[in-house]
Amino acid sequence: MIKIIFFACSILSLNVISAQNSDISGTVSFNGNSEPYVNIYLKGTEIGTASDEKGQYTLKNISPGKYTLIASNIGFEKFYKTITISKDQDKIIDINLKASTESLDEMVVTGTLKPVSRLESPVPVEVYKPTFFKKNPTASIFEALQNVNGVRPQINCNVCNTGDIHINGLEGPYTLVLIDGMPIVSGLGTVYGLSGIPNSLIEQIEVVKGPASSLYGSEAVGGLINIITKNNLSAPKFFADTFITDWGEFNLDVGTKFNIGNKTNVLLGVNYFKYDNPIDNNDDNFTDLTLQDRISIFQKWNFSRKDARVLSLAGRFFYEDRWGGEMQWTPEFRGGDEIYGESIYTRRWELLGKYQLPVKEQMILSFSYNDHKQNSVYGDVAYLADQRIGFTQLTWDKTSGKHSLLAGTALRYNYYDDNTTATANDNENEPDEILIPSIFIQDEIAFNKKHSLLLGGRYDYDDRHGNIFTPRAAYRFKFTDNDIIRLNAGTGFRVVNLFTEDHAALTGSRDVIIAEELEPERSFNINLNYLKKIYGDSGTFVSLDASAFYTNFQNVIIPDYDTNPNQIIYDNLDGTSISKGISANVDVSFYNGLKFMVGGTLQNVSNTENGVKQRQILTESYSANWSVSYDVRAWDFTIDYTGNLYGPMRLPTLGENDPRSDFSPAWSIQNIQFTYDGLKNFEFYGGIKNLLDWTPNRGNPFIIARADDPFDKEVTFDANGNAVATPNNPNALTFDPSYVYGPNQGIRSFFGMRYTIN
Template sequence: MLSRFVTLLFSFLILININAQVITGKVTDITGKPLSGANIIWQNTTIGTSTNEAGEFSISDLSEGERTLLISFVGFSPEKIKVGKLKHWTIQLIEDATLAEVNITAKGQASRFANEPAKVEVLGVREIQRAACCSLAGCFSTNSNVDANVTNVVTDAKELRILGLSGVYNQVLVDGLPLIQGLAYPYGPGSYPGTMIEKIFVTKGANSVLQGFESISGQINIEFHRPENAPQLFLNAFANSFGESQYNVNYMVKKAAWSNLSVGHLTLPAASIDRDGDGFRDIVKTNRVSFYNRWSYDNPEKPKWRTTIGLRYLSEQREGGSTRFDRDQHLGTSLVYGQHVDIQHGEAYTKTNFIIGQSSSLILLNSAFAQKQESYFGVKKYLGKQFNLTSALYLDHYYGSANHNLKVGLSHRHNKLREDITFLEDISFLNYEGTYLTNYDIPGLFAENKLTFSKFTILTGLRADHFAGFGWKATPRILVRANLSPDTDIRFNVGKGFRWAHIFSENANLLAGNRSLVIAKNLAPEEAINLGLNFVQTLHWNEINITISGDAYLTYFQNQIFPDYDTEVNTAIVQNFFGKSVSKSYQLENKWIFTQQFDVKLAYNFLEVYRVLEGVQQDLPFIPRHKWTANTSYSTHNDHWQIDLTWRRIGSKRLPSTVNYPDPYKQPSSSDPYQQWDLQLTHRWTNFQLYGGIENIFDFRQKFPILGYDQPFGNFFDPAFNWGPTKGREFYLGVRYSVK
C-alpha cells in the first residue's frame, strides 16, 4: 500500500507545467506589506478570488469582452485595472481614512461562493449578523447548508449537520486546524462566541486532503478576526427574554511587525423556566468564561517568514434538569434529578510560513488541545480527559505562471482520551460502568495537485494514513470546476473519508438518558465515499442579479458506527455496520439581489438518509426529508437601518421505535412538520450598532420533549427525543461598539 502511494506521489512531482490563460499578481499596501484576503473580481461578473497570506492571487482570464479587474480591501481605497496583454500585476492599495473610520457600516456581500474547485460558501460578518449569532452554533440560522441540532435538550449539546448526516461526519476546523473533536465535539460549537468570527467557509462533500482524512459529509472552517484587520476596540452586549446575557470585548494592538488581538467572553445564566409544567427547566443554565489571544508576525523588511499564534482558554458550566435541583445538595444523588457539566479546555495553535525563492513556501502547522470534563447525569458520573496534538509540514510550490500548484507533505496526529463512568447509586438495568481508553498515533503522507486552465480547474489529492491494527488507508479525492462562462460554473467532486469514532464523548445523549448500551468489540474506523455534482448560474436582468445553484450529493458508507435504537427495547447497540448505508442530498437555492440594499434567498433541501436491514430500507431517525428556507434582508440607502426576516419549514422526521414501551411512554412513529419565523432589526451609527429581534415569532414548541420526565431515574427516561424547538419565543436586544 505504502509503495503504491509513494509511486503516485512521485507522479504528482513530475507533472509538467501546462500553460493556462490566467492573470496573477500581488496586492500590497504602500509600504510593500502584502494584503491577505483582498478581493479580486472581474467587473460585471461573479468571477472572483482572494489573495493568500502572501498577498498573491491567481484568477482565470476572460475570453472576451472588456477585461477590468476590481481590487478591494477593507480600510483601503479600491482600485480598477484594465487588463491588456500583461499577465502579472503588482498592485498597491492606499489606505482610506474615511473607510477606516466607518468600517462598521461598510456593506459587502453577505455570502458568496469562493473561486475554488470545491463549492465553498463564504459567510461574512454581514451574513453572520443577520441573526443574534451568540455562538458558532447560532451562525447558521439563515443558512440552508448547515443544520444546528440539539442532541441533549437538558444540557443543550449541539452538533452541526451537513447533508443530513450526524455532525461527527462533518469536519469542523478552527483557522484551518482540527480543534473541535472528541470531548470538544458536543459543546464546542456553542463555546465559540460569534463576535470572534470574521468568516465561515462551508464546503459540502469531498474537499482538500490537507486538513486530514476525516471529512466525509463536508467541512466547516471558522476564521477568527485577524489582528491586522480587526478594529482596535470592539464591544458587544446581549440579553434575551429568558434572562441569559452575554458580553464580549475584542482589543487589538500593533507594535512593529507584531499585531495582537485579545478577546474576552462572558455568559451569565438564564432564569429557571418551565412552561410545560413537567418539572424540568426549559433553558439550560450556562456560565461561561473564555479568553482568546492571537499574535501575528509579518515584517515587510523580512518577508521570508510569517507566523500566527493562537491561544484559548475556556471554563464552562452547564446545568439542567429539575427546577428543584440544587447542585450543592442534589448533585450525584437520586433525591432530585439534575445534570451538570463542568468543562475546562485549553487550546493552542501555530501557523508558520517560510518563503523559499519566488514560487515556493514551507508551511508548518501545529495545533493542540487539552480538555477535562466532569459531568453528572442523575446518579451517573462521567469524567473525561483528552489531549490531542496534530502537526503537518508541507511544501507549497507554484510552477510557471501560477497555473500549476503542488503541495506535498507529512502529518501526524496523537490522541489520548480516558473516560471513566461511575454509577454513584445502584442502577441494575445499566451495564456500561467502567473505564474506556482511546489512544492512537496516526502518521500520514499527502500530496495535492492543482491545475488551472482557462475554463477548468482540476484538484487531485491523495493521502495515506496509518491506523494501528488496520494498516495504511488511502484517501483519494478529485475536484473539478468548469467555468463555462463568466456566469456559469459546474463542479464535480468525489472522494473518500475515514474517521475514528468516540462513542461517549460524541454521543452525549447516551449518557444523558437511561438506555442500556451494547458496544461491540473491535470497532473499525468509519469509512465512506462521497460524490457530488453542483452548478451555479448567475443571471442579469436590468439591475437585478439572480444566482441559481443546485446540488446533488451521494454518500455511501463502507462501514458506519451509528447507535441502533430500534432493534432492542430501550437499548442502543453500537457496532460496525458493513451493510448498505446511504445519504442522498439534493438542494436548489435561488438568490435575488435587487439592489445593494435588498436581497431575497430561497432554498429547498431533500434528504434521504437510510440503512438497509434484512432487505428493508429504514430511514435514520431525527432527519427530515424536506426542508424549506427563506431569508430576506433590506437596508436603507445610507445603511442606518436594516431588517432581516427568516423562515424555515422542517418536514416530518422518523422517530425511534417505542412500540414496545409502556403506554405512557409510547410516541408516534414520526414527528409533525413545523415552521419557524425569525425577525431582526438593526440600527447603525458610525461606530455604534443597536440590534434586537424575535426568534420563533409564533412560539412553536415541541410539547414535553423529555421522554419519561415523570420517572427520571427509570428505564425509559430519554432527554434526546427532541425533534423541534423546545424553548419557544425569544426576544433579544444587543449593542455593538467598534473603533477602528
Template sequence: MRSVLLALFTFLSLSIQAQVKINGTVNDADGALEGAIVFIQGTNIASVTDRTGVFSLEVKAAENLALEIRLVGYKKVVKSLSFGGENSLEFNITLEPDVLGLDEVVVSANRYETDKKESPVVVNVIGSKTFNRTQSQSLAEGLNFQSGVRVETNCQNCGFTQVRLNGLEGPYTQILVNSRPVFSSLIGVYGLEMIPSYMIDRVEVVKSGGSALYGSNAIAGTINIITKEPVLNTWEARSNFSVIGGEALDWNHSVNGAYVSNNLDFGISAFATQRNRDAYDANDDGFTELVELDASTIGLKSFYKFSKNTKLNVGLNYIDEFRRGGNKLSLRPEFTDITEQLEHEILMTSAEIEQFVGDNNKLSAYISLQNTDRDSYYGGLGGSYTAEDSLLAANAYGITDDQSLVTGLQWVRSSNTPHSWTTGVEYQANETDDRIPGYLRLVDQSVKSVGYYAQWEWTASDRIKFLTGARYDRSMVEGQYRVGSFQRSIDNDFGVFSPRFTFLYDINSNLQFRGGYARGFRAPQAFNEDLHIASAGGEPVFVLLSENLEKETSDALTASWTYTKVVGKQQLEVNVQGFYTELNNPFVLVNTGSQLPNGSIIEEVRNGKGAVVAGVNTEINYALGAQWVVQTGATFQSTRFDEEQVLFEPENGGEGQLVSSQRFMRMPNAYGFGNLTYEYSDGWQFSLSNVVTGGMIVPEILQESGNLVLRNSDVFWDATIKASHHFHIGRYLHIEASAGIQNFLNSYQDDFQRGPTRDSDYIYGPGRPRTYFFSIKISNND
C-alpha cells in the same frame, strides 16, 4: 579594474532605477476605505490602507505585473502595471460593494487561499453579517443558514447538539478551527454551542468528502471556523438580552479589539465573552428542556513578521463552561430525580511559521494543541428513593481528561504557470480518559494517525481547471470501554488511501459547472454521541462499541451548477449541487434492551451493511445594492440503509417487539432557510429569517415499558424578525441598537415526555420557543 567598477556602478544604478514606488488611495462612494489589502499578484509584496485610504509599496519593475486590491464586502480590482522608466506610479481606486461575496477568498478547498469563484471545489461561506442578521449568538445557531446543514438538539438534560451535513450525523463532519482538526470527539458533544459568534470572522463549509486533505471523519465534508484576524485598530463592546418562552433570561456580553502596528509587522486581536442563561421548562413538569448555562470565553490571535518573507502566527482560546439540566437545580445533583451537570475547561493553542521562498513557494510548519478537563454528573434518584438509588446517585460523579495534538509541514507552490502543487505531512493524536466510578464506566481511548497528502491543480485553459490529490493515513486506535460488567476493547492499526478528483468548467462568463469524486473514512472509535449519556425510564443510557467494529468508508460524487450575474448594483447567484454518498460498513446505534443490575440501559454501535445518502442542495441569492438582500436555500434528499437496520431488540426474547428501519432517524427529507434584509438610508435595517425543518422519524423510548417506538414529527417554521438602528457620535464612535423576536410563530415541540422517567433524547425541532431580545453594540468601526 576601471571597467569592472564601471560595470558594477552601471548594474547598481539600473537596480536602483528598477525600484518603483507605487502610491495611491482606495475609496468607495462614501469616501476613504481603511483596511484594504493592496498587493502585487504572484508575490508577497503587500500593503494595507490607513484611515485616509492611502497605501504605499515598492516593487522591482518587470513585465506582466498586476496590482490587486481586496477588501471584505467589496469587489476586487486588478490593475496592470506599466513601467515607462518612472520612479513612482499613482493610483486612485474606487471599490464597488460585493454584497453576496462573489469575490470572496477561501482556504478550505485546497488548504491555501484561492478565489471562491476560481476554486474547483464548491465552498459556501457564512459571514459575520449572516450571524448578525439572524441573531445567532453561537456557531450552533448560525450554521442553520446554509443549505445542506442542520443543527439539532439531542438531549433535554444537557443540551447536547450536533450538526448534520448532507443528511449525515455529526461524527461524519470534520470541524476545523483555522483549518486545523483540533475539535475532538469530546468537544464535539457541546462545542458547537461553546463557540460564540463574536470570535468568528467566517465559516467555510465544504459539502463533499474532505478526507483527502484532512484525514478521518470528513466523509460528509468540513466546517472550517476562521477566527477574526487583526487587520485594523478597532474595538467593540456588545450586550444582548433575551427572554426565552416568556420566563428564562439569557444574558450575553462581549468585548473585542485589535491593534496593528504602523509598519504592519505586528498585529493582535483579542476578545472576551460571558453568557448566563436560565433553564427553561416547556411543559411545567419541573424538568428542563433548555439547560442552565454559564460560559466564559477569551481568546487572541496575533502575527509577527520577522521579515517580508517570514511570518509567525499564534492563537489561543480558553473556554470555561458550566451547564446543568434536569430538575431541582438549586439542590446538589445527588438529591434530585435527574441531573446532568458538566463543567468544561478547554484550552486551544496554535502556532504557525510561514516562510516564503521567492515569490512562488510557501513553506508552513504548524502545531495546534487542545486540552479539556471536564467534571460531570449523570444520574439522580430517578423518581425512586431507596437506599440503593441514593447510593448510586451519590456516586454518579465523573471526570474526563482529553488532549489533542495536530502538527505538520506543508509546502505550496503557486506561480503564473498553469500548475500549482500542495503537499504535506500531518500527525494527529487524541487521548481521552472518561471515568464514572459509580457506574464502573470507563472510556480509555487513544487515536493516532500520520497522514501524507499531495494535490495538483492544473489550469488546462482559461475555461477548464482540474484539481486532483490523495492522502494516505496510517491510523492506530487503542481503547478500553467498560460499563458495569460489559467490556469491550479495540486495538486496530490500519492504513487508508483517500483519493479526490474535481474539476471546474466555465461554460461562459456567468455559468460554471463543477464535478468531483472523493473517498473518505471513519476509524472505529468512540465519537461524540458515544461519550454522551442520556436518560430513559429514570435510568442512564450508555453507549458501547461492539466487538470487532471495523472502519467505515465512503465514496462520494458531486455535481454542481453555479450561475452569477452582475448588472450595475444588482447581484444574482444561483447554486444547484447534487450529491450521492455511499457508505460502506456504516456505524449504527442499536438499543439492545440490555440492562445492568442497577437498571442502567446499554446501547451498542455496530457495523451496518451499507447506506446511501443522495439529494440536491439549492441556493438563490439576490442583492439590489446593500438595500435589499435575499438569501434562500433548500435541501431535498433521501437517506436509506441498504437493509433494514435494527434499532431495538429485546434482550434474550424479553418483552417488546423488534424495531427496525431503512430510514435514517431524525433526518428530514426536506429542510431549508431564508433571509430577507432591507437597509434604509438613515441607518435602519430590518431583517426576516426563517429555518424550515421538514417532517422526520424520531425514536422514542416509552416511559411505561422501556420499549422503543418510531414517531413522525411535524414541520417546523423557526422565523425571526429583527430591527436595528445604527447611528454615529462623532467620527469614530458608532452605536447600533437592535430588537426583535426569535421563533415568533412559536413553532416548537409540544409532546415532550414528563417527569423523572422521561426519555431525555426525545427532543426535536427548533432549539428554543418564542424569544424576545434586545442588543446594543458600541464600536469605533463600522
C-alpha cells in the same frame, strides 16, 4: 449590575488614540448608491478599514508619503488610486466601484488547503461573512448555523441541550470543525468549538459538503466547517457587542487589537454568556433551557517577518458550567438519586500556529494542541473524561507551468481517558493513546481558463486498523465567465469513539450495548455543483448555487433504539447506508437596498440491512432557509426576517406502547430583527425570535418519558430487564430524554447594542 459594570469597564479600557498625522475619508458608491462593508486599505501597510453601513470610511494617522489606495469587495473590480500624503493634510477621496465579472472572488482555503479564488477552486466552498450571522444574532456559531442551507444544529438531549452539527442529513461526528484550518476541535469538544468566538473576530466561515479525508484525515467524512479569524488589518480597533433576551439570557463580546513594537500585532477577544433563570413552560418539572455560565478568551498574535513570511500564534481558553434537570435541583444534589439533574463542567484550552520556513520554496509548518477536561453527571451516572489532541503538519506548495502541487505530511496524537468501559481493560484503566502519521499529495492541473482537474490522495497509518488510503478527484469547467460546473468525487474515513460523540450513550436509563469491535467507517461521495451569476443593468445581482450529492457508507455505526426499547445497541451496519439529494441557494441583491436569500435541500438518508431499508433516525427529508433584508437608508434602519423549515424526522420512541409520535411534524423557527445605526460607531438592534412560538411538545402528551420518575424507582422490570405495564406506568416506559429534534425554547424578545471603532 455586575454585567453593566463589566460592559462599561470594557469600553473605558480602550487606550486613548494617539495624535494622528493625516486622515483619508470618503464615501464608497456603486451606480450612485452607497456601498457598505467594502475593504479599504493602503498597500504595503497595516492601515485599513471597511466602509460602514452608509458607505463611509476613514483611514487615520497616515504618515507623509506616497501610497496606493485599494478598495475591494465581492461583485466589484478592485479600485486602485495612487495618492501622496503631506504632513497634517487630510484628504477626501470618494470611491466609485465597477461591477466585476468575477463577483465571487473571495479567497477560500478549506477545499484545497491553500488560498485560492472561490471561482477558481475546483472544490465548491460556501462562504459566510459576519454580516450574514448578524441578521439573527446568537450567543454561539452553533446556533447561528441554523440559517445555512443543508446545515442543521441538532440538540441531542432535552436536559443538558448539548448538540452537534448535521450536514446534508449526516450525524454530527461526520462533521469536522476547524479553526483557521487546524483540526483542533473534534470528539469530546465538537460543540464547544462553535461557542465562544466573538462574531466580530470572525473573517468568514467556510463550509464544504462531502468527504475531505484526503486532506484532513479522520472525521472529515460528511463535511467541514472552517472558522477563519480576522487578521490585524481587517479587525476593528475596538468592539463591544452585547444583547439580552426576556428569558434572561445575557451575551457579551468584547475585543481589541494593539501593536507590540513594530513587528507584532495582537488580536484579543472575550465572550461571556450567562443564563440562570429556570423556565418550565411545558410543565414537566424539567428546565426547558439548560442554565449556562460560560467564558471564552481568544488571542491571536501575528509577527512581521522578512519577505512577508507567515508567523502566527493563537490560543483560546474556554470554561463552562451548565446544568439542566428538575426545577428544584441545586448543586448539592449533583450525582445523587434524589433530584435529577445533568451537570457539566468543561475546561478547555487550545493552541494553534503557523510558521513559514525561511527557504525559497513555499513551505509552512502548522500545529495545534488542545486539552479538554469534562466533569459531568447525568443523574447518578458520572462521566469524567480527559481528551488531548495534538496535530502538526508540513506542507509544500509549488506551481510549475500548468500544475499547482501541494504535498505534505502530518502527525496526529490522540489521548482519551474516562471512567467508562471505553478505557477499561480487565477492570484496569487503560487510556486510549495513539499516533497517526500521514502523507498526502494533490495536483491541480489548469489545462486552460475553462478546464482544470484536481487529483489527490492521502495515506494514514493507524495501529488499530492498519493502512488507510483516501483518494479524491475534482473537475471544474468554466464555460462562461458567469457559469461554472464542478464535479467532485472522493472517499472518507472515521475512527469512532462512542462516548465522545454520542450523548445518548450517557444520558437516560437505556443500557449501552456494544455488539462487536467497531471498525472504521468508510464513505464514497460524488457531488455535482453548478454556479450561475447574473448581473442586471440597474445594479441587481443574482447568484444561483445548486448541487446534487450521493454518499455511500460502509461499516456505518448508527445507534439502534428499536430492537430493545431499554437499550442503545451499537455495531457496524451489515449493509449499506446511503445519503443522496439535491440542494440550491439563490441570493438576490437589488440596488434599492432589498436583499434576499433562499435555500432548500431535498434528501434521502437511509440504511439497508438484511434486505430491510429504513429511514435514518433524526434526519429530515427536506429543509429550507431564508433571509430577507431591507435597508431603509433614509432612516439608517434595517429590517431582517430569517427563518427555516424542516420536514418530518423519524424519532427514537420507546416501543409500540409509547404514546409519543414516531415522526416529528414539519416545523419552522422564524425571527425578525430591527437595526438602527444612525449614531457614529453605534448599532442598536432588537427583535423577536421564534415568532411562531414553536416547541416540540406540540401534539405530544409529553417530551421526556417518565419525567416524574427519572431514576425509574417506580418502574417494574421483567426477568429480561424490560419494563412491564403497571397501574402507575400503563405504557411500560422508562425515563428517556433522548426524544428531541428541536429546541424547547419558545418565543422571546431580544435587544442589543454594538460599539465599534475601526
